[in-house]
Amino acid sequence: MVQVVQVxxxxxxxxxxxxS
Known part of the structure; x- marks a missing residue:
């Protein structure tokens, strides 16, 4: 789950x- 958020x-x- 953490990896998904990082990606x-x-x-x-x-x-x-x-x-920008």
């Missing part, structure tokens, strides 16, 4: 950086 957090961060 989502990572993807979210990359998405935010890419959008």
């Amino acid at each position: 989502i957090y990572l993807v979210c961060g990359i998405c935010t950086v890419s959008t």
Whole structure:
């Protein structure tokens, strides 16, 4: 469960950086 949250957090961060 923790790993899934970490992956989502990572993807979210990359998405935010890419959008910016």
